[in-house]
Amino acid sequence: MDSALSSPSLNADSQVEKYVVCVNTFKVVLRLCKVGGLADEALMVLKKMPEFNIRPDTTAYNLVIRSLCEKGDMDMAKQLMGGDGFGIVEKAFELLAEMEKEGEGCRPNVITYTSVIQSFCEQGRAKDALSVLELMEVRGCAPNRVTASAWINGVCMNGQLQDVYKFIERIVGGGSVSMGDCYSSLVVCLIKIKKVEEAEKTFRMALSSGMKPDSLACSMMIREICSEKRVLDGFCLYEEVEKTGCLSSIDIDIYSILLAGLCQKSHSAEAARLARSMVEKRIPLRTPYVEKIVEHLKNFGGKELVAELVSMVR
């Protein structure tokens, strides 16, 4: 990469006549660097752009910042295992500062700030993350649900759960992220770190406080409860979620998982109710479950219902 960049065949002067090199050309290269984990090379390419009379824009900078952050995370992991490596994220942060100085055309946006915040959070550097959050707010850039999610995720993974509620209060207070989005992220994280009981408590609390958890949080929570063989609990939770009207984009597999579980445990009334609602909503059965569901349901739900369900199998 280094030699290619500095070779005579690839300098600004000789290229101008033969090719049209533009920002997008460089973005293709930067994207490749990012995919290939070549953070230093990405930085080098970025610094080379002015020689082609091309000013990097926000997305070009963001690609490099993401590359650096990903490398920083890897180095951090190495460090935790006894190696060294720290401070790559500082480079990303320096680039961010550079963008703020450069002004128009490459001004940092919510993605830029979020990337750096995410990296700091993953490294357990909540204080640094906070300073970036404050910076973006000062610059009039509102954090969004991804910003919040990155923070919550990092803090959870680092076992700093006690600070997460304070953070949620703070970011929701800013007015650009909803409580439901924050608690959805939290629930997903808690499940991921195997704190399922706490996840369920949090999820139920969110529901009863009138929040609308997002579809992933709903799907994961119900799926988790089903996997504990608590199908009836799962079904009740599903019905509660449905009442809030935030079920529109829930994972459709959940329906089949619930229905199969209800059938297996002979909760016939509930099974028939769910089956009817699936027919109404045109939710298809998942094929791995069809046989067992049909077998149980034809005794309780009626032949017509079963026929309709089966006709929707895909």
Next chain:
DNA sequence: GTAGGGTTAG
């Protein structure tokens, strides 16, 4: 084609 949370059969 600039960012983010997961599963995959009883």
